[in-house]
Amino acid sequence: MGQTASSLCDLARGTLTLTLFQFASKPLLALFFILLGNRAFFSDESYGRLESLLAVVNLFLIPADLGLESYTTRRLARDSGNTSQWLPTQVSLKIMLNLLACLLLVFFIAGFELYRGREIRILLLCGAVSLLSGLSAQSYLRGISRGHQRMEIEGLMGVIEKMIVLITGVLALFTLGSLAMVLGAIALGSIGAAFWAGVRIRKIEPSLRIAWPVPWRTLAESFPFALNAICISLFYNMDRVFLSFHNETSVAAYSRGLRLVWAILLFPQMMSIAIYPIFSRLREQPEERLKVSRTALRSLLFLVLPITTGGWVLAGPLLDRVYGAGDEAIFYRIESLLGGDSLGGHTVSSACLRILLLGLPFTCGNFLLGPALYAVDREHWNLLASAQALLVAFILNLALIPLLGPAGTALAVTLTQAAYCLQMYRYQRKVDSSWIQKNRLEHLLACCLLQAMVMLALLRIHWSLAFFGGGLAYLALTKALNLWPYSLKTSVASISSGIE
Secondary structure, three states: OOOHHHHHHHHHHHHHHHHHHHHHHHHHHHHHHHHHOOOOOHHHHHHHHHHHHHHHHHHHHHHHHOOHHHHHHHHHOOOOOOHHHOOOOOOOOHHHHHHHHHHHHHHHHHHHHHHOOOOHHHHHHHHHHHHHHHHHHHHHHHHHHHHHOOOOHHHHHHHHHHHHHHHHHHHHHHHOOHHHHHHHHHHHHHHHHHHHHHHHHHHHHHOOOOOOOOOHHHHHHHHHHHHHHHHHHHHHHHHHHHHHHHHHHHHHHHHHHHHHHHHHHHHHHHHHHHHHHHHHOOOHHHHHHHHHHHHHHHHHHHHHHHHHHHHHHHHHHHHHHHOOOOOOOOOOOHHHHHHHOOOOOHHHHHHHHHHHHOOHHHHHHHHHHHHHHHHOOOOOOOOOOHHHHHHHHHHHHHHHHHHHHHHHHHHHHHHHHHHHHHHHHHOOOOOOOOOOOOOOHHHHHHHHHHHHHHHHHHHHHEEEEEHHHOOOOOOOHHOOOOOOOOOHHHHHHHHHHHOO
């Protein structure tokens, strides 16, 4: 029981540490992308093209990493005493992979520009390559910091990156307004943060240096992580890449809703990162691991379910306030049905946001189920589920984008998340007992329905009153029913004890 309590405290402390740093950095990035998404400062075509380029760069992180980030985290978590024997040569492997990925990226972007009948811009290529290099370095350094349980380094790296991006990006946006300069500002933030993190990690990991020869055989050991990373990266980026072949304006409308969903997923992502080393430590203790899993799932759903219902009520007014007035072309009736409450011209984005919100609970489940299977050496199950989800996403995007445009992309993402989560949960039941039992999730759903009714009633007065009134109603109901999860009750005490 003491081991379980210690693991829960470690989970709460690690999650909250990362989340607090991310709350310091994410608003900076969110502010920057709100400016980019506002038509008064950046055109729909330029914004959509930027989002497409960012998705492409993230796809090419696959050959730049090939599973080394997760592989390094697990190896350090299990045995951090012999790093001098393998880490230096692995750094050289990472450098070679990054060079290969940059070369492939140049050929892809050049080919896409020629396909669209546009001139190949050298500055755009340089910005994309620089961004890929910075993100690749950050990925590897994150793996090392997580393996050493030094979450504050990853958190500070994010803060530094977003500060550089905001400062240089705003200057580029308002002085030049050039797509290449904005992309260059994002790349500068990525490289600067990676350099700072490398200096910090070098102090706790002296083996972080370059040595030869390149250990190509390491790729065989990281192969399961690489395959899973391929599926996940395609899973999260193919939507904008597919939509970019439709047109850049559609990418812009879809991305406005997607960016808000990503902001909501901040806490689940941080918990997923913090829980993986804990699952690995509890590998031989299934009962303790099950208790931690149930607590983590309840904590996530406690936060995400009311956001889902509240987002459905307030999607239109929220986007109007965040992105200002606009004028989106409506091509499909589903957009008018789901986004008609937007009075500022964000009908398409509102429809996409509502559809994407339906997938939030499933996404949170995926953030926990993946690390849980990896920790018990069931990578092949995770890989199989990822491959199946990737196939579903590929087919749905091809089928739904011509039929529904941006809303079709959002629907494809939501359905794929649901299919992936259900398959992963089926595999998890082969290892552990049910995570859902004893979590009183039906009571949480009932509280969310009551919250939505309160918000709809208050929305007739003002959207801000509905926002705060609905949140207070949910907190009061869950408190009265004793539904607050353990990790939320103890998070402040855990951080305080860690500081002391």
